[in-house]
Amino acid sequence: MSTTPILSVSHLSCQFKSQGGLFQPTRLLRAVDDISFTLEEGRVLGIVGESGCGKTTLARMILGLQKPSSGEVFVQGAPLSSLDRRARARLIQPVFQDPFSSLNPKQTIKDIISLPLRAQGTFEPHEIERRTAALLERVGLSLEQGLRVPSELSGGQRQRVAIARALILEPRIVICDEPTSALDVSVQAQILNLLDELRRDLKLTYVFISHNLAVVEHVASEVMVMYLGRMVERNQTADLFKTPRHPYTQALLASVLTPEPGLGLPDVGLGDIMPDPAHLPTGCRFHPRCLKALPQCATQEPPLRKPTDHAVLECHLT
Amino acid sequence: MSAILEVEGLAVRFGPTQAVRHAHFTVHQGETHCIVGESGCGKSVTSLAIMNLLARNGHRHAQKIIFAGEDIQAYSDRQMEEIRGNRMAMIFQEPMTSLNPSYTIGSQLTEVLRRHRNVSQAEAEARAMALMARVGITAPAMRLRQYPHQLSGGLRQRVMIAMALMCEPELLIADEPTTALDVTVQAQILRLLAELKQELGLGILLITHDLGIVARVADHVSVMYAGEVIESGRTADLFARPAHPYTRGLIDCVPVPGKIKAGEPLGSIPGTVPVMKEGFQGCAFRFRCASATDACTQDVPRHEIGAQHHVLCHHPVTDKGSRA
Numbered sequence A: 001m002s003t004t005p006i007l008s009v010s011h012l013s014c015q016f017k018s019q020g021g022l023f024q025p026t027r028l029l030r031a032v033d034d035i036s037f038t039l040e041e042g043r044v045l046g047i048v049g050e051s052g053c054g055k056t057t058l059a060r061m062i063l064g065l066q067k068p069s070s071g072e073v074f075v076q077g078a079p080l081s082s083l084d085r086r087a088r089a090r091l092i093q094p095v096f097q098d099p100f101s102s103l104n105p106k107q108t109i110k111d112i113i114s115l116p117l118r119a120q121g122t123f124e125p126h127e128i129e130r131r132t133a134a135l136l137e138r139v140g141l142s143l144e145q146g147l148r149v150p151s152e153l154s155g156g157q158r159q160r161v162a163i164a165r166a167l168i169l170e171p172r173i174v175i176c177d178e179p180t181s182a183l184d185v186s187v188q189a190q191i192l193n194l195l196d197e198l199r200r201d202l203k204l205t206y207v208f209i210s211h212n213l214a215v216v217e218h219v220a221s222e223v224m225v226m227y228l229g230r231m232v233e234r235n236q237t238a239d240l241f242k243t244p245r246h247p248y249t250q251a252l253l254a255s256v257l258t259p260e261p262g263l264g265l266p267d268v269g270l271g272d273i274m275p276d277p278a279h280l281p282t283g284c285r286f287h288p289r290c291l292k293a294l295p296q297c298a299t300q301e302p303p304l305r306k307p308t309d310h311a312v313l314e315c316h317l318t
Numbered sequence B: 001m002s003a004i005l006e007v008e009g010l011a012v013r014f015g016p017t018q019a020v021r022h023a024h025f026t027v028h029q030g031e032t033h034c035i036v037g038e039s040g041c042g043k044s045v046t047s048l049a050i051m052n053l054l055a056r057n058g059h060r061h062a063q064k065i066i067f068a069g070e071d072i073q074a075y076s077d078r079q080m081e082e083i084r085g086n087r088m089a090m091i092f093q094e095p096m097t098s099l100n101p102s103y104t105i106g107s108q109l110t111e112v113l114r115r116h117r118n119v120s121q122a123e124a125e126a127r128a129m130a131l132m133a134r135v136g137i138t139a140p141a142m143r144l145r146q147y148p149h150q151l152s153g154g155l156r157q158r159v160m161i162a163m164a165l166m167c168e169p170e171l172l173i174a175d176e177p178t179t180a181l182d183v184t185v186q187a188q189i190l191r192l193l194a195e196l197k198q199e200l201g202l203g204i205l206l207i208t209h210d211l212g213i214v215a216r217v218a219d220h221v222s223v224m225y226a227g228e229v230i231e232s233g234r235t236a237d238l239f240a241r242p243a244h245p246y247t248r249g250l251i252d253c254v255p256v257p258g259k260i261k262a263g264e265p266l267g268s269i270p271g272t273v274p275v276m277k278e279g280f281q282g283c284a285f286r287f288r289c290a291s292a293t294d295a296c297t298q299d300v301p302r303h304e305i306g307a308q309h310h311v312l313c314h315h316p317v318t319d320k321g322s323r324a
């Protein structure tokens, strides 16, 4: 029953120019480099990877907030670049990490939530009122809280506002970039449970970026691992956590801090030298830090392989 | 080790709201003291109160705020400015609000050092680059010339960390310093802080909601709820024998990789933290607590339940596994 995937990303790249420092030439920073994937309706794609590896940039391109240097995003088969801003907003919406800085501090919660609806310019006031009230209730906020301003809500409540604002246009895809990393574990659980409920009830598709691997394991149906702008591994969630194939994925999983006192901090041997995105290593981008590197890793770009039906891996190791 | 920071009876009000109520804790030299607790329980306000950086509508009152042997409550603004960012540094929760968008990373980093130390711009830049490298920022020369919006969330957070370390402080207050970092970089930063703790005897007050971090790096933990420290103890004791029902609930909510059943909701503590107003009596957790009785509407006693382990609760859980 294979249909057109709801989201498909084809050879997407994004480069930034940056000043190299005094007397140095401008450098080209490849934030996202030739990423392709498809996502079926109702699924949740988790994206994990090193800080600065291009997750947010990828998310912004999918949202149409950042123009790709090359490649294209397709939503329900239609190229994103063929849609205008309003049409895009009806299909894809973001939920960002810090709800505080992304909410206008002077507006009431109701006004914040209804803004995307008002921006469409085609809805009657009573329809806006009705939808806003229904959504407030749906995300667990009271009408009274709807009259407050953001500073009068807790972090968890503000994240509910961000979710309500993302859902008001009844989009098909929601891009969550670190939606719970500012929240404590209990409130995080409430928000994740809410997102999951909404996904099932409204048949939403999520792209879910997070540094919290336990959270990703819980919410994602499939996971993509990024390193320096590349997708280095992708697999069904359970398989990825059970059999991580890429050495970077393995290092990532080994670095998780479980709440067990006395174990200290893991050192997975990646070294303290971080990669420089404006000066990419030759061969495999991970090779200078990889504990399993083979001689060819320093010179040849690793091939993209499919070790199983669902798994995608970019590595010389077999 | 002697205490670098001693806080007793700290209270902060915003109008009628009591954000912090008689909070108390001590940070020793060469020690990491973690504060954990639900969003809105007063962790950031506590640290801002120590630094005397509360918003205008905030009022601070304390029995003691002793930094390196001196009560700093009576310090003038100038005296505070002298120690802030210098002997006492802070990593703020939201890097974007504390980095100035219109100045380069480099000018903001060097400014801190030059304000407090008599060094040249070149020396300050050298120190900035060295620290950026230590927090894992490559191509520091390029990064120095960038503006905050050109950095990823994790890079901004690392810049904040480097900035806090510019003057080799004696006390570092770090408010959620690693939330935007992936786990490998997080481990690197935490290792760096542990090294500085050893090398320089740095005292660290670390605010985090990540109990994985707490378990691995804290020497001592204070758990806050609705503005109060409701439980405090050495890390191993607190994890082995959490005595407050809230602490137990919090530990139970932590999702651990490999142990979560797909399709099942995550455990959470139902309800939210109440807003504290003047005259509130009894335990603030009672509305969400499975152990609550009528007694819980009365003033809550403080129990010493072990060496350096105390709890504010009418019905502390004293034996793991027996939940009331």
Ligand SMILES: Nc1ncnc2c1ncn2[C@@H]1O[C@H](COP(=O)(O)OP(=O)(O)OP(=O)(O)O)[C@@H](O)[C@H]1O
Residues within 6 Å of the ligand: A016, A017, A018, A029, A031, A050, A051, A052, A053, A054, A055, A056, A057, A058, A277, B149, B150, B151, B152, B153, B154, B155, B180, B181, B182
């Ligand atoms: N507007 C911009 N100008 C220049 N460089 C940029 C810009 N936006 C992002 N970058 C660079 O692109 C790279 C990827 O950034 P991005 O924000 O996508 O990373 P990320 O994976 O989301 O990281 P994090 O986990 O830290 O949020 C970084 O090196 C960043 O500095």
Ligand SMILES: Nc1ncnc2c1ncn2[C@@H]1O[C@H](COP(=O)(O)OP(=O)(O)OP(=O)(O)O)[C@@H](O)[C@H]1O
Residues within 6 Å of the ligand: A151, A152, A153, A154, A155, A182, A184, B014, B017, B019, B037, B038, B039, B040, B041, B042, B043, B044, B045, B046, B055, B057, B058, B093, B209
């Ligand atoms: N300037 C202010 N005016 C009014 N209330 C405030 C102000 N700053 C903080 N508060 C309130 O004080 C309480 C404690 O806030 P604080 O920021 O310390 O929480 P926190 O424990 O740091 O939470 P989080 O984990 O979400 O960062 C909250 O109820 C908050 O709304």
Ligand code: SF4
Residues within 6 Å of the ligand: B244, B245, B246, B283, B284, B285, B286, B287, B289, B290, B291, B292, B293, B296, B300, B312, B313, B314, B315, B316
């Ligand atoms: S004092 Fe009562 S309500 Fe508060 S935590 Fe203890 S048992 Fe629960």
Ligand SMILES: [Mg+2]
Residues within 6 Å of the ligand: A055, A056, A057, A177, B152, B153, B154
């Ligand atoms: Mg990001």
Ligand SMILES: [Mg+2]
Residues within 6 Å of the ligand: B043, B044, B045, B093, B175
């Ligand atoms: Mg805070």
